[in-house]
Amino acid sequence: MSVDPDLTGAAGTALPVALDAAGGDHGAPPNVEGAVQAARAGVSVLLVGDQVRLHAELGRHEGSASLPLEVVHADDVIGMDEHATDVRSRAQASINVCTRLVREGRASAAVSMGHSGATMASALLTLGRLKGVDRPAILTHLPARGGFTTMLDVGANADVRAVYLAQWAQLATVYLRVLEGREQPTVGLLSIGEEDHKGSALVLETHALLRALHGRGINFHGNIEGRDIFLGTTDIVVTDGFTGNVCLKLAEGEAKVMFGWVRDAIQSSVRGKLGGLLVRPALRGLADRMDPSTYGASILIGVRGLAFIGHGSADARAVKNALLRAARAHEAGLIPRLQAALDAGPVAQPGA
Template identity: 40%
Template sequence: MDTSTVISLDAMGGDHAPRVVVEALRPVRLQYPGIRFILFGDRDRIVRHLDSEMKDYVEVRHTDEVVASDEKPSQALRRGKNTSMRLAIDAVKAGEAQGVVSGGNTGALMAMSLFSLRPVAGIDRPAIAGFMPTMRGESVMLDLGANSECDDTNLVQFALMGADFCRAVLGRQTPSVGLLNIGEEDVKGNETVRAAAEKLRSLQGDAFRYHGFVEGNDITRGTVDVIVTDGFSGNVALKSHEGAARMVAYTLRQAMTATWAGKIGAWIARGAFKRLRDRLDPNGYNGGVFLGLNGVVVKSHGSANTTGFASALRLAADMVQDGMIDRITKDFQDKGFDARQLKGAESA
């Protein structure tokens, strides 16, 4: 990685901040030797977790102000100019950093990022994209909670951004795209998803292949590379997926420890169980990306451990390295994927 790569961090965002934020820097630095970090937050609380080697690649900038986890986005935007979250975002706007990571209030992070960084030209609304583990590996899913209500143009823009993201991070050159729906048939769903489907059929080509409608069980099957939906359905699907993974792990643990025979079997199969746990652990897929902004913004789960926060940092670093923002900007400008063109795509 280029030695000029800098990631800014809201060091006070998250349930276990700033400890997990600082601890996550070490493994990421080993993977990306040239990367540097700017940490915003309470200096005294941050530095107690730093070691002497970190001074070469970590800068701490003090602020006493923090966005509360239950603070309304509008309130945070009005009063939060000097919070650790806002200062970390503004570092990207000022060109001091190329990406920002926070485990803080999702609504506030979106509001502040939108206000400070602005959407890429041609994009109406940013969307939160993340990874879903599947039987075939991983799929990208968006929107995961930024926009509870969307029109067909929003869904098409999400599909285009999701395809760019999938190519950049998962390396799938012509990713397949599906619209989440209540059935696979063309007549299923509301007018919005049916209109979006018509537009995606007319736009598909080298950039992506439109698969059609997919259902909830297609998410874990890995039927498509990119799953597109509104933020309400996407967030429900994400939380249901994470909850199901925890239930499977809990039920399996209870069953394997209920008897001596089960305990012996669990000890024999401990390697397989560890692989299963790692596969289902949400920390391994931590990091929701705010696609569509003029800057890399990654939201970590507030409850993420050190491994989880490191995953979010790696995702931000990969996006910076790949030139994700330039990629999306080029597609929406050079290929004409702007709102006016998309609104008329069904008649093309």
């Protein structure tokens, strides 16, 4: 079976991935196109949404009838401007159908480019938490020197406790070990200074807890500052969801502004335009590294099942890569391996 070059190591899986094909800013078209691309790379996909519209969209893609794609009807979708709590009363919403398919063992993972809050709520309500986890976190990858830096939480929990961050450090360590082959990933605690005594009360408490857990399932580097995220100082960065989300949006915004500056500089003169022709291949490669669609979606780590959350503006490439990443996580047995690590301890138990 051939492997898609965007995510080396992804391949088919016995169970299909459930895709919220109605979710996102652009609805079915990029979701279906991405699913077709993933299916051609060997991943089976359940397209969840309005069956009439999805079949019509599939008909636009030549050869899709022979691919491992199946439509599962859902007559409701939670819009981007609606409340996440709506998942409680709208059982037939596409994201709820996706997470139920995972719970029932009919799908390996749920992937959505739709309402992130609704996806988190549905995953929690339907799948529950892994034993030993107080709160799940959104784990994402940010481009950094030498590759990428893994950061969590980037938006699931604005108000946190030190024990949550310690649990997330352990979950992220297992995640990188299982999916990225990093045997002893380093963990950095985001703070306003490298010194142990700097930071908020939360940072100081978390630092002491992570220091005590160093060598016991966590390879704690110490405090890091914002600049270290992109320098790749540590493999993992843990922080609260409020700070993490600000960092993520700041990085995405700054990348767009910087490329705008480069484009303006190149187009400002004849010499610049000539130079632009020479550097175009390098700039294209740089843009690709910084494109969120390269990683596809972020995992909601800590729930008792695989759930991935993507950008509402995701294009087909992002959808495809999210599906490939989800399939690879299932094939690697990520959920049972996370639970095994938590059962082994020694991170504090929920409510401690």
